[in-house]
Amino acid sequence: MTEQPPRDLVGSLAKGLDVMAILATRPAGMTLTEMAQEAGLTRAGARRFLLTLVASGYAAQDGRRFALTPRLLGLARQWLDGSSLWGFAEPHMRKVAVALKESCSAAVLSDQDVVYVARVPGERIMSVALHVGTRLPAYCTSMGRVLLSELPEPQLRQFLADAQIRKLTQNTATDRERLFDIIRDVAVDGYALVDEELEIGLRSIAVPIRDRSARIVAAVNVSTQPSRFTVAAMKREILPLLQRAAGDIESFFAV
Known part of the structure; x- marks a missing residue:
């Protein structure tokens, strides 16, 4: 800019x-x-x-x-309602949620956090209360790592240096060099999978949504529980559905 x-x-x-x-x-x-x-x-x-x-x-x-x-929430709701991208994305996200019986969400990066801009709840009750407008730390969430994966090395290192990083569970990666490598791997793999780093009992996998210039503008994910999907099953069963949904959502930019 x-x-x-x-x-x-x-x-x-x-x-x-x-x-x-x-x-x-x-x-x-x-x-x-x-x-x-x-x-x-x-x-x-x-x-x-x-x-x-x-x-x-x-x-x-x-x-x-x-x-x-709450008046500020009204402004946010008006913006989201007026953002035709998320109206376009919701049916594709719903297909994923219905097929898996799990929640499907979309988020954008805001400072050190991801902010949820669309969400289709699943049938399973999650202990984390998530809704449009929810903010979560980017460093330990699948959508956050996807959104950070496009940053050039200097900007990513600066982000990690400035970020307030703390151990939320025993699985949370907090070493900044390790996080840098994890996020760089996300850029290569094209997806991020976070296993109980935000909360014990919560796994999520995310992929990017790109605009017509191939710039990442958002991320979409599915959250589940270890008892429902192993890590291998998430890659095998959830990831292809997410990638297909992301591709369908990206067709919005071709119009």
């Missing part, structure tokens, strides 16, 4: 968006002082941004604490 000169940018809008992003990480809310410290603002500046969000309905004030309201 071409970098815009400072004179073309609205600094206050950018800072206001930063404030909203910070609030999004604190669903229980934040005090004025906490926001000022987190956003690098004066108390007066933080107060103006927060009260503006309250006045516009995007935040609510409860005593000394400020928190986002």
Whole structure:
């Protein structure tokens, strides 16, 4: 993306968006002082941004604490509803979910996370509550590794250096060099399989969705349980269905 000169940018809008992003990480809310410290603002500046969000309905004030309201979810829903790609993708994802009786999801990369943009639930109940808008760490999820696999080496190393990496289960890969190699292998293999790294009892496999220029724009995955599919069975039975669905979804860009 071409970098815009400072004179073309609205600094206050950018800072206001930063404030909203910070609030999004604190669903229980934040005090004025906490926001000022987190956003690098004066108390007066933080107060103006927060009260503006309250006045516009995007935040609510409860005593000394400020928190986002569901109105922001409404914006996200409008964007998703208006994104014809995901409306086009949903029937293809549903075919996969019905055939396997497992959930099928799509996500995009956002900072250090993947954000779910489409999801067809399966018949099996998963302990991880996932829905459109859910954010999960990219480094330990199959869709995250697929989305990261296209990054050039310097950018991938920088991503891993900046990422907040922690061990979520005994299987979680946390060594940055090992993660680099894993993600590089994903680029070669064309898919990522994560075995109980996000949560014990949860396996997932993902493939990329590419636009007409072959750039990865999203990833689609299937999540299952070890009792349902072995790793070998996932590669043998789930992967071909996912690859076919991804190909069908990619035909959207040929229109």
